[in-house]
Amino acid sequence: MSTGTTAPSQHGAFDKIDAPSMDGLRACVHCGICLPQCPTYRVLGEEMDSPRGRVYLMRAAAEGRTELTPGIARHLDLCLGCRACETACPSGVPFGQLLEATRAQLERHHVRAPASGRRTLGFLLATFPHPERLGPLMGGLRAYQRSGLQRLVRASGFLAPFKRLRAMEALLPALPARARPLAEITLARGKRRGRVALLTGCVQRFVFPEVNTQTARLLAAAGWEVWAPRLQGCCGALHLHAGRLPEFRDMAGALMRVLDRDADLVVSNAAGCGAALEEYGHWLGDAAGFVAKVRDVSEVLAEADLRFDELPVTVAYHDACHLAHGQRVRVEPRALLRRIPGLTLREIPDGLCCGSAGVYNVTEPEMAAELGRRKAAAIRATGAAVVAAGNPGCVMQIARHCGSEGLGVEVVHPVELLGRALRDS
Numbered sequence: 001m002s003t004g005t006t007a008p009s010q011h012g013a014f015d016k017i018d019a020p021s022m023d024g025l026r027a028c029v030h031c032g033i034c035l036p037q038c039p040t041y042r043v044l045g046e047e048m049d050s051p052r053g054r055v056y057l058m059r060a061a062a063e064g065r066t067e068l069t070p071g072i073a074r075h076l077d078l079c080l081g082c083r084a085c086e087t088a089c090p091s092g093v094p095f096g097q098l099l100e101a102t103r104a105q106l107e108r109h110h111v112r113a114p115a116s117g118r119r120t121l122g123f124l125l126a127t128f129p130h131p132e133r134l135g136p137l138m139g140g141l142r143a144y145q146r147s148g149l150q151r152l153v154r155a156s157g158f159l160a161p162f163k164r165l166r167a168m169e170a171l172l173p174a175l176p177a178r179a180r181p182l183a184e185i186t187l188a189r190g191k192r193r194g195r196v197a198l199l200t201g202c203v204q205r206f207v208f209p210e211v212n213t214q215t216a217r218l219l220a221a222a223g224w225e226v227w228a229p230r231l232q233g234c235c236g237a238l239h240l241h242a243g244r245l246p247e248f249r250d251m252a253g254a255l256m257r258v259l260d261r262d263a264d265l266v267v268s269n270a271a272g273c274g275a276a277l278e279e280y281g282h283w284l285g286d287a288a289g290f291v292a293k294v295r296d297v298s299e300v301l302a303e304a305d306l307r308f309d310e311l312p313v314t315v316a317y318h319d320a321c322h323l324a325h326g327q328r329v330r331v332e333p334r335a336l337l338r339r340i341p342g343l344t345l346r347e348i349p350d351g352l353c354c355g356s357a358g359v360y361n362v363t364e365p366e367m368a369a370e371l372g373r374r375k376a377a378a379i380r381a382t383g384a385a386v387v388a389a390g391n392p393g394c395v396m397q398i399a400r401h402c403g404s405e406g407l408g409v410e411v412v413h414p415v416e417l418l419g420r421a422l423r424d425s
């Protein structure tokens with residue numbers, strides 16, 4: 001198991017379980033190249049809310065120059081884990097793994113920033129990764145929307161004193177009617193390339209079932225048999241980002257046992273989930289074979305000879321952080337969208353995180369709202385009618401803030417556009 005653990009004398013304020021790697025911390029040469037790419041530094045202008053400042057704090061703790069304090073916890077809570085700093089860093093600082101390891105230490109040592117939204121986080125972690133709980137919750141929320149209660153609650157300002165609850169409610173898109181579960185097997189069309197296991201996700205499954213439907217349809221058209229096991233759990237991404245490593249390892253191990261059976265590839269259409277799957281090698285050990293099979297859906301479709309009909313629309317493509325920085329997938333979604341005749345692709349001038357970051361937009365609503373507003377302004381500058389993003393969290397965050405800024409844009413996953421244009425014959 002690769003844990004990044006160093007010799008006991010080097011742990012400083014950390015215990016030896018999954019201590020952040022000293023080599024990773026020492027790789028930072030303080031050049032500051034990452035600073036302009038960091039959303040929290042761009043908003044706050046504070047060194048300790050920059051990647052360089054956060055690495056400094058983690059290293060000071062590792063070297064025993066500081067205890068783990070609520071102040072340090074606050075600077076790390078405010079980090080989105082977007083990993084834009086990793087892409088920018090010329091020294092290869094593994095910021096995401098350092099952050100997750102440090103959060104696990106803060107968690108284990110009960111070091112918490114004041115007003116850190118832990119109860120909200122606890123509720124989200126106890127609900128979202130569990131389909132048997134998320135399903136009924138979504139049923140209740142569907143009734144809340146359809147009964148008119150949502151309109152009443154929003155008009156009354158009833159939620160105003162509860163900033164995290166209000167943030168959660170504002171993010172809720174119009175929920176679809178209860179969808180039929182995706183077929184466990186979708187047969188390949190044409191020349192068969194092999195079999196993929198599809199991760200259907202937690203939010204994706206209940207909030208955006210059409211994304212899974214189109215993913216399976218496109219993969220089948222590309223020659224892949226799609227296997228979407230009904231009884232698959234959660235990838236554990238939310239627990240990993242929160243530093244809850246034991247629960248994360250349990251979920252990850254269980255999911256691997258399901259998806260790693262009899263499949264040539266493991267495909268995800270949610271950037272956060274796909275990035276977590278790619279981290280299994282680091283956190284679980286003995287997962288290299290599984291990780292080698294993991295692909296984002298765009299990587300698989302980009303290799304296929306799919307034919308598209310005309311779709312005259314202007315689309316702004318948003319790089320989901322865990323796709324662009326976590327999985328280094330930037331070219332394929334753009335290349336696929338450009339293959340649709342009539343579709344004009346625009347770049348969003350500001351490449352910063354949209355503020356979604358898992359459940360960050362609920363636990364840190366002020367910073368997330370500022371980033372959401374900035375993203376909406378950048379999208380407005382493109383003049384696009386549609387925004388495409390390969391992560392359900394980004395889709396909800398961007399739709400929420402484009403809506404409140406009065407932009408009449410549609411926000412979708414790229415596979416929805418590909419599915420609309422796919423030529424079936």
Ligand code: SF4
Nearest residue numbers: 038079080082083085
């Ligand atoms: S992960 Fe994102 S928010 Fe956190 S330090 Fe890096 S760039 Fe900044």
Ligand code: SF4
Nearest residue numbers: 028029031032034089
């Ligand atoms: S770019 Fe890398 S080496 Fe330079 S300050 Fe940021 S984390 Fe450190």
